[in-house]
Amino acid sequence: MPYQFNFQAVLQHWPLLAHGAWVTLVLTFWATIAGFVVGTLCAVARTSGPVWLQRIAGAYVEVIRNTPLLIQAYFLIFGLASTGMRLPIMVGAVLALVVNVGAYTAEVMRAGIESIKAGQLEAAGCLGLTQRQIFMHVVLRPAMERVYPSLASLYVLLMLGSSVLSAVGVEELFGTSNRVQSATYRNFEVFIVLGAIYLGLTIVMRMTFWALGLVLFPRRRKLGTPL
Incomplete structure (x- = not known):
């Protein structure tokens, strides 16, 4: 007997899916902002900081880039809780994303700075610019301009990767889809709808x-350089 699709059973739970999509966007927004700041500071530390700071930043980048996001989330949400430092689930989720994407941002920004x-x-x-002016207008802005497409792709991947946080109880899009599956028993349709929503968010x-x-970067627009 051929499989009978029933998307209506899934779509009637659209408020739940919409809430999950909104949580995903909120997580991504704050993680993108904070992750960019953390990554940029680490990149500056690795390129022009003292030796001890370069080593600390380098160790952070290597540890985070070589361990899974899920383990980092478990450590920050459940590991710290076992020591008495209990974080709200959303705060822990954002912190895990920031720590993770900050390490990748650091490497992208370091490439731009170098x-x-x-x-x-x-x-x-020679033009008499101060060190602050040189850093902001000659180093940081042009570096960000050069790696902007890579940063944009990185943060889109961050949004998609946030789905693993459902494993630690975060009610983001993938997490809410589990509740829809339990209510409808239409797993195939749920994943099709889920894929369409993620595609739309992307x-x-x-x-x-x-x-x-x-x-x-208006200069790139004037030159016709793709972003």
Whole structure:
């Protein structure tokens, strides 16, 4: 007997799925903002900080990039709780995402910073710019401009990877879909709908980053360089 699809049974739970999609976007938003800050600071520490700070930042990047996000989330949510440091589930989830994506952002930003030629720094110094002006306008902004497409892709992958947090009890999109499956017993349809929602979120995020890039880097827009 051929399989009979029944999407109506799944779509009637759209408020639950919409709530899960909203939680996913909220997690991604805060993790993107904080992860960029953490990653940029680590990149600066690794490229121009003292030796001891370079080693600490390097150790953080290597440890996080070589361990799964799920283990990091378990450690921050349940591991700290066993020591008496109990974090709200959403705070722990955001913190886990920040710690994870911050390490990857650090490597992307480090590549951008190291792509700035020494001659540009010397020229900026000859023009009388302060160290702060040189860092902000000659190093950081051009570095971010060069790696912006990579950062945008990284944060889209962060949104997709947040689905593993359902394993620690976070009610994001994938987590709420488990409740829909339990209520409808239509697993195949649930995963089709889930894939469509994730695809829609991905398109929205990519369009948002594209529009943001046009605002942040008008020079690329004028030159016709793709973002």
